[in-house]
């Protein structure tokens with residue numbers, strides 16, 4: 001029987017950034033979607049519905065281990081604290097690093113960030129969210145002055161046109177896609193465009209699918225901007241009142257060669273007609289935009305079009321970044337990226353640093369941005385990092401050039417991992433393993449893609465000696481000499497401190513403000529219902545209109561104006577004869593990241609049982625391979641052996657491979673060992689969809 005709403009525990013799904021509310025009653029009962037949660041209104045996708053199938057103690061890390069031997073918590077924490085302190089004393093604060101995760105709860109993330117930036121004094125804390133949405137953060141900051149998501153999920157249902165750009169939401173954000181499909185069915189005039197080199201399950205909903213050349217998005221949005229200007233479709237009043245940079249952006253846009261999109265003139269014209277002709281447009285974008293060596297420019301190309309037409313911050317319109325992970329947004333809010341300070345404040349701004357240091361009453365504060373993910377593991381490889389703590393993530397599988405990342409971790413003199421499972425590719429490389437509490441066992445908050453803060457609540461006993469991540473971090477901070485600053489007794493106390501810190505938004509005129517939640521009692525925190533930020537303290541007017549930012553301007557650059565950027569799309573890269581394929585990696589519908597959870601469910605694993613290489617029939621004929629035969633995939637950095645899936649949904653010259661499988665689950669199919677570690681120069685986000693490859697029959 002499904003849990004009834006009254007007796008169930010209200011929590012949230014730990015997978016994607018949609019952030020669905022879940023009703024749970026125990027490990028032996030199926031979960032249900034929470035009808036009262038604004039993100040999903042009772043819906044769940046296949047992954048969420050199978051959550052209790054992924055629980056259980058098989059493979060759990062239940063006790064601390066040091067050098068392969070079981071250890072007491074005290075001995076393990078003493079060792080971690082002393083080794084980090086020693087590295088800082090001998091080599092300076094930048095000789096240590098944390099690599100954390102969008103799986104962490106906001107309270108965990110806050111404590112990790114405070115320990116590294118405010119007490120150790122380095123900004124060397126980066127996160128696997130760097131792989132997911134760093135280009136959106138950079139694009140937002142360049143356009144708006146802060147990392148602000150302007151709109152709400154409701155906008156998808158209110159739009160006349162939704163443009164899914166580089167997003168297979170049907171598989172990667174399924175419940176939001178279900179909401180979109182339901183809105184489309186209820187409003188026959190609503191239109192959907194899908195821009196993606198592949199034809200995916202999301203394309204099936206679209207009125208127009210544009211099989212764009214990989215990374216052709218920046219050129220396409222430039223062509224749209226030029227057309228907006230040519231047709232006089234700009235919102236002149238909005239531009240005059242709120243936006244700088246229009247002329248330069250349009251001049252750059254006019255120089256764009258349509259061939260860079262790989263689309264026909266008719267397709268480009270139809271896209272422009274539909275976009276310009278629909279007042280209420282939402283551009284929903286995800287990893288096809290972000291995971292690119294020009295991801296930040298793509299984001300700004302999209303935002304340019306919305307700013308030029310004033311289609312932002314009002315119902316049914318705006319650019320909308322879909323985050324991959326359940327708490328990528330919470331991580332951004334606490335400053336869990338190496339180039340951010342807490343509460344959307346800037347490391348580069350001395351006044352911001354002073355204010356945060358003052359609020360924390362900390363001995364130091366980081367002075368400059370730290371190492372972003374790819375650079376961080378480079379620093380591990382070349383000996384700059386002496387102590388590394390990896391929390392709740394598996395970079396030896398998920399990072400680009402993953403084999404090299406595994407070697408880099410192995411070179412660090414002192415390594416720690418906190419995780420719920422004992423035997424990941426990364427855990428095997430670490431000297432100290434600390435057992436963390438998992439979903440259903442720990443409590444805290446998360447923020448989803450539409451700025452909605454929700455509680456995750458425990459409904460299961462904590463197994464073995466596992467502890468909440470925030471508590472483990474605080475206990476190390478106390479042992480490093482800062483017992484007062486890390487002396488919280490509950491996650492509610494951590495949240496109150498974070499919420500109070502966000503009150504700095506008022507002094508600095510920033511967007512992220514949840515100071516209205518700073519005085520929650522433990523009981524009120526426990527009962528907290530989903531709430532969209534900003535939530536300023538009583539007496540302060542929120543900078544939003546109907547929950548949305550920027551409908552009436554109010555940007556965060558000096559002068560309160562937004563900035564359009566001139567975008568120069570990358571040159572068309574013709575495939576080299578030796579490397580004729582472009583490797584595109586991504587997710588399948590029923591697995592999550594490196595399958596440490598979803599791999600436990602036979603039902604989920606039954607959808608797609610093994611990694612595969614999806615290629616076009618013409619390419620299959622060229623290399624002489626038949627459906628379901630094996631192909632060897634090779635790039636300059638690595639190799640994989642994969643079963644071939646021949647489909648006219650693939651674009652000629654491209655190969656799509658899902659990224660989930662590990663050394664345990666498919667030793668020869670770990671595709672991230674073959675992904676080049678190129679990054680967007682602005683955001684540092686890896687171009688996980690951009691490696692040149694070749695294929696041959698195996």
Ligand code: SF4
Nearest residue numbers: 013015016020045048
């Ligand atoms: Fe979980 Fe995302 Fe599915 Fe919702 S859409 S149930 S958050 S995986």
